[in-house]
Amino acid sequence: MMIRHLISSWDRLAETDALWAILTSDEKAGSKWSEDEFFATGVADVEAVLARLKDLGVPPEPQRALDFGCGVGRLTRALAPHFQAVDGVDVSGAMIEKAGQIRAVPSNVRFLHNPRPNLAAFSRERYSLILSLISLQHVPERIALAYVGDLCGLLADGGVAYLQMITFLDTRNAAAAEKLRRDESPATHVYRAVASVFRRPPPRMETFYCRLSKIAEVLERGRVRLVAVLPDASVPAPFVSHVLVFEKPASRA
Numbered sequence: 001m002m003i004r005h006l007i008s009s010w011d012r013l014a015e016t017d018a019l020w021a022i023l024t025s026d027e028k029a030g031s032k033w034s035e036d037e038f039f040a041t042g043v044a045d046v047e048a049v050l051a052r053l054k055d056l057g058v059p060p061e062p063q064r065a066l067d068f069g070c071g072v073g074r075l076t077r078a079l080a081p082h083f084q085a086v087d088g089v090d091v092s093g094a095m096i097e098k099a100g101q102i103r104a105v106p107s108n109v110r111f112l113h114n115p116r117p118n119l120a121a122f123s124r125e126r127y128s129l130i131l132s133l134i135s136l137q138h139v140p141e142r143i144a145l146a147y148v149g150d151l152c153g154l155l156a157d158g159g160v161a162y163l164q165m166i167t168f169l170d171t172r173n174a175a176a177a178e179k180l181r182r183d184e185s186p187a188t189h190v191y192r193a194v195a196s197v198f199r200r201p202p203p204r205m206e207t208f209y210c211r212l213s214k215i216a217e218v219l220e221r222g223r224v225r226l227v228a229v230l231p232d233a234s235v236p237a238p239f240v241s242h243v244l245v246f247e248k249p250a251s252r253a
């Protein structure tokens with residue numbers, strides 16, 4: 001999958017019902033999220049992340065935070081009271097546009113569009129916290145690993161990253177096996193190609209997993225210290241999700 005397919009899907013999802021595309025649930029389909037309720041979930045998630053990092057003995061310094069795959073800023077805005085400056089970055093220009101329009105942007109927050117399969121444009125930035133929830137799971141493994149490698153380089157000395165990723169698809173689960181068989185069969189590919197000639201296919205919110213062994217290799221190359229691999233129940237079976245917590249050791253002068 002190419003980055004332009006990701007961009008086009010997420011732009012269309014943002015234009016259709018951005019809040020539901022970010023937090024999907026049957027009862028919120030059809031623009032049923034109230035904005036206050038939606039952003040309150042971000043506050044609760046950020047409080048939980050900061051409490052977990054404190055418990056792990058790696059509370060981030062309050063300088064700069066990055067929210068990777070920020071959508072409309074559900075988490076970015078919730079980080080703002082805890083940090084001097086916060087950047088939210090997203091591959092979708094439509095999400096970034098919505099993030100700026102949906103409500104006033106706090107003065108210490110920037111929403112940045114990065115339509116690339118890497119974070120080269122950020123190479124001069126350094127962050128004391130890098131957070132990513134329910135975003136890397138929508139990026140194919142090869143590109144997700146490239147982002148994780150780049151994120152290692154964006155940590156300030158002593159900075160900490162908290163990345164949620166799907167790490168396994170349990171194909172012993174009958175429903176998962178059937179879904180895979182249908183999604184990946186040659187007939188499905190031919191059907192999609194033919195259908196796209198006659199009508200624009202609906203945007204697909206695809207989900208990918210990234211092997212823990214591959215992530216570990218990237219972290220090792222990135223010279224970060226793995227603090228914890230936490231089981232994460234936010235994604236239902238047959239997916240298996242983890243949170244990777246890692247830090248860039250403070251350099252000794």
Ligand SMILES: C[S@@+](CC[C@H](N)C(=O)[O-])C[C@H]1O[C@@H](n2cnc3c(N)ncnc32)[C@H](O)[C@@H]1O
Pocket residue numbers: 006010021022023068069070071072073074075089090091092095132133134135136138139
């Ligand atoms: C389910 S939403 C989650 C948004 C936000 N993390 C939150 O928890 O509210 C997934 C977001 O990831 C973004 N995304 C997908 N692929 C991306 C990529 N390659 N780089 C950055 N963002 C990406 C999508 O545009 C979308 O805004």
